[in-house]
Amino acid sequence: MVEQAFFFQNRSGDHLFGYQHIPQNKGKTGIVFCHPFGEEKHRSYRSIVEFSRYLANNNVPSLRFDMRGSGDSDGDMVEATVDSQVEDTLDAISLFIEKQSLDQVVLIGLRYGAVIAALTADQDTRVKAIVLLSPVIKGSIYWRELLRTRQLSSVSHNQKATRSSELLEELETNGQLEIEAQYVSQTFVSQLQKIDMSNHKPNFSGDILVCDLANDVINKELSSKVIQQYSGKECYAEIYSEEERDYWSNLALYDQFYPDKTFEFSRSWLIKRGVLN
Amino acid sequence: MGEISTVISDFIVTQIMHGSVGDKLTNDRLLLEEGILDSLGLQQLITFLEVKYNILIDDEYLMPEYFTSVGTISELVQSILDQ
Amino acid sequence: MPVEIRTTSDTVPPTTPTNITAPSGVLFAQLHLPTDNNFSQCVIMLNSGMMNRVGPQRLYWKFARQACEEGIAVIRVDLAGVGDSLAEIDETHFDNHRKEDVSAIIDYVREQWPQADIILQGLCAGARVSFKAAIVNQNVVGLLAWSTEIFTASQNMPQSPHEPEDRLSDYEVSNTLSRFFNFLIRFKFLSPKWWHEQYPGGKGIKDEIKHVAHCTFKALRFSGDQSKGEFLEAADEYLKTNRKVLFLFGEYDERAYSEFHSRFPQIPRGADLGQCYEVVDKGTHTFSTAKSQHQLIELSIDWLKQQSSNISRA
Numbered sequence: 001m002v003e004q005a006f007f008f009q010n011r012s013g014d015h016l017f018g019y020q021h022i023p024q025n026k027g028k029t030g031i032v033f034c035h036p037f038g039e040e041k042h043r044s045y046r047s048i049v050e051f052s053r054y055l056a057n058n059n060v061p062s063l064r065f066d067m068r069g070s071g072d073s074d075g076d077m078v079e080a081t082v083d084s085q086v087e088d089t090l091d092a093i094s095l096f097i098e099k100q101s102l103d104q105v106v107l108i109g110l111r112y113g114a115v116i117a118a119l120t121a122d123q124d125t126r127v128k129a130i131v132l133l134s135p136v137i138k139g140s141i142y143w144r145e146l147l148r149t150r151q152l153s154s155v156s157h158n159q160k161a162t163r164s165s166e167l168l169e170e171l172e173t174n175g176q177l178e179i180e181a182q183y184v185s186q187t188f189v190s191q192l193q194k195i196d197m198s199n200h201k202p203n204f205s206g207d208i209l210v211c212d213l214a215n216d217v218i219n220k221e222l223s224s225k226v227i228q229q230y231s232g233k234e235c236y237a238e239i240y241s242e243e244e245r246d247y248w249s250n251l252a253l254y255d256q257f258y259p260d261k262t263f264e265f266s267r268s269w270l271i272k273r274g275v276l277n
Numbered sequence: 278m279g280e281i282s283t284v285i286s287d288f289i290v291t292q293i294m295h296g297s298v299g300d301k302l303t304n305d306r307l308l309l310e311e312g313i314l315d316s317l318g319l320q321q322l323i324t325f326l327e328v329k330y331n332i333l334i335d336d337e338y339l340m341p342e343y344f345t346s347v348g349t350i351s352e353l354v355q356s357i358l359d360q
Numbered sequence: 361m362p363v364e365i366r367t368t369s370d371t372v373p374p375t376t377p378t379n380i381t382a383p384s385g386v387l388f389a390q391l392h393l394p395t396d397n398n399f400s401q402c403v404i405m406l407n408s409g410m411m412n413r414v415g416p417q418r419l420y421w422k423f424a425r426q427a428c429e430e431g432i433a434v435i436r437v438d439l440a441g442v443g444d445s446l447a448e449i450d451e452t453h454f455d456n457h458r459k460e461d462v463s464a465i466i467d468y469v470r471e472q473w474p475q476a477d478i479i480l481q482g483l484c485a486g487a488r489v490s491f492k493a494a495i496v497n498q499n500v501v502g503l504l505a506w507s508t509e510i511f512t513a514s515q516n517m518p519q520s521p522h523e524p525e526d527r528l529s530d531y532e533v534s535n536t537l538s539r540f541f542n543f544l545i546r547f548k549f550l551s552p553k554w555w556h557e558q559y560p561g562g563k564g565i566k567d568e569i570k571h572v573a574h575c576t577f578k579a580l581r582f583s584g585d586q587s588k589g590e591f592l593e594a595a596d597e598y599l600k601t602n603r604k605v606l607f608l609f610g611e612y613d614e615r616a617y618s619e620f621h622s623r624f625p626q627i628p629r630g631a632d633l634g635q636c637y638e639v640v641d642k643g644t645h646t647f648s649t650a651k652s653q654h655q656l657i658e659l660s661i662d663w664l665k666q667q668s669s670n671i672s673r674a
Contacts, residue, residue: 003444005377005388005444006377007373007374007377015373015374038417039317039416039417042411042414042416045411045412045443046410046412046441046442046443049443049444070418071414071418072374072375072390072413072414072421074374077418145320145324148320148323148339149316149317149320151336151339152316152319152323152339153316153644153648153649155309155316155319155339155340155341155344156309156314156315156316156318156319156644157309157612157642157644158309158310158341159341160339160340160341161336161339163336164336165336178649178650180417180648181417181418181419181647181648181649181650181652181653182417182418182650183650249292249317249321250292250293250317250318250321251292251293252410253409253410253411255452256410256452305539305542305543306539307539311535311615312614312615315644316648
């Protein structure tokens with residue numbers, strides 16, 4: 001197995017950092033990972049590295065990459081929008097298919113990355129399956145969580161929280177707002193708030209697997225609605241629920257966790273569906 | 278309110294302090310002052326409480342005095358439930 | 361096996377990925393190299409706990425980008441078990457970084473750029489391992505120690521097994537005795553209901569009494585913080601030399617810098633000195649706001665530039 005670190009350029013000329021895991025006996029299908037937003041990406045990073053290595057040890061090539069404004073890639077977060085992140089993913093798919101002589105890819109997205117995976121799959125027929133790991137389903141709820149992180153940073157230092165209405169006013173006035181020491185643009189926020197995977201009309205033909213944590217009560221309910229949107233003639237959709245702990249929150253700062261059962265199930269499922277050999 | 282305190286204490290101990298259920302976090306420990314809860318921990322806790330008790334912890338409650346200790350958080354949750 | 365490094369860019373990418381072989385295995389790093397290849401300083405950035413080379417809220421990446429623009433080379437490393445490194449590690453607590461691996465990185469930098477002064481940088485656990493590595497590597501001329509944890513048994517950080525079981529800082533003593541005093545003056549002990557809620561079935565009372573007694577005894581001894589342990593011994597030894605260190609703490613990271621102040625009262629405040637500390641306005645443990653990050657980076661780079669001119673004058 002070979003691991004390759006490299007930079008490639010997206011359609012705008014930005015340098016994006018990529019990392020491939022290439023087994024000796026790879027097939028014609030590769031995995032492209034779509035990472036979470038902000039600190040969730042940072043905290044879950046090694047877990048996804050382990051997932052890539054697990055796949056490579058089972059002859060499945062994979063590509064992880066940092067979208068514009070994240071990780072080691074060019075740019076600041078404020079330059080990223082949902083649309084640009086989909087574009088980056090499309091460019092990563094093209095590069096991976098070309099470099100590794102593949103026929104098709106599977107997109108695996110974690111949390112906010114699951115949204116990007118799903119939206120990208122709508123635009124690219126080379127995507128044969130998508131695996132959504134604990135997906136963000138309603139962008140408006142996720143935005144509220146991000147905003148709240150900003151508010152609560154004051155509370156944790158014994159100060160009153162800034163009201164969300166004031167922060168939203170700041171976003172409108174300045175065109176950007178600081179979240180987790182980086183700035184998000186108003187365009188990004190507007191696009192994020194419009195996302196509702198439970199009401200999304202997909203333009204995707206293929207297989208979709210949604211993986212939830214068993215104790216995530218809210219997401220489980222919404223995931224069923226996502227599956228309903230995708231189930232039909234063009235798609236095969238399934239939910240998987242596992243009693244594992246999360247690997248993107250505070251606990252991951254000190255205690256790395258690899259959701260082995262979810263990894264194994266995802267791979268087995270893709271084989272069962274005939275997407276992987 | 279004893280039950281709410283236990284739920285909160287157990288959540289903080291197991292999800293934020295890396296302890297085990299049964300480890301003790303007394304009601305009067307100063308969670309913010311002692312650095313037990315940071316902004317992320319607070320957000321996790323609030324999201325957990327909203328789901329667990331089917332409540333909404335609005336902006337007006339995002340004040341340090343409500344999150345000083347397990348005791349004050351329990352009182353907050355109870356007061357919202359009583360509304 | 362090594363990681364292959366490729367690029368498919370038409371223009372020069374911002375960093376150069378590289379591998380470094382260390383005792384734990386192959387480590388991954390990103391190099392930020394200034395356009396002038398004859399740079400005089402190279403900062404080795406070490407992970408904060410188990411988080412990768414990009415740093416919390418992209419802090420390490422931002423520092424490296426700015427430092428490089430100002431002519432300072434930076435190498436951001438993933439230590440064993442972290443980020444993209446092939447090297448694994450068994451211990452998962454945050455104090456598990458090995459000084460031997462850091463030594464291998466230092467050797468790599470010396471070999472590649474023998475002209476450069478080597479500075480180690482780390483946040484939290486990264487700062488701790490930087491001291492441990494520096495005392496066995498005389499090539500290290502300076503340390504940038506961000507949010508250095510003096511004692512690891514703080515509230516929501518797992519105890520490091522490399523440190524003695526019994527760690528009690530003046531800060532912890534002071535907090536415990538305040539709580540106890542509060543408990544007395546509010547007459548809480550008169551309420552059976554309170555006892556039942558705090559210590560159902562009597563569980564935990566014995567430990568709490570023992571802890572309060574321990575704190576009282578320590579307070580009465582007035583001995584100050586003379587605790588030992590691998591990190592503290594390394595820090596004491598490093599500070600005895602003439603080598604430079606800038607400790608940086610966030611204003612809101614009160615516990616960390618109170619413990620630092622209590623353990624190292626001899627270190628003056630003022631980021632224009634060789635061995636000193638400074639506090640970043642409204643900074644948290646990981647400097648989680650843009651403004652505090654900016655101040656942290658400015659203070660660090662200014663200090664580096666000053667130390668560079670001091671070394672060249674000497």
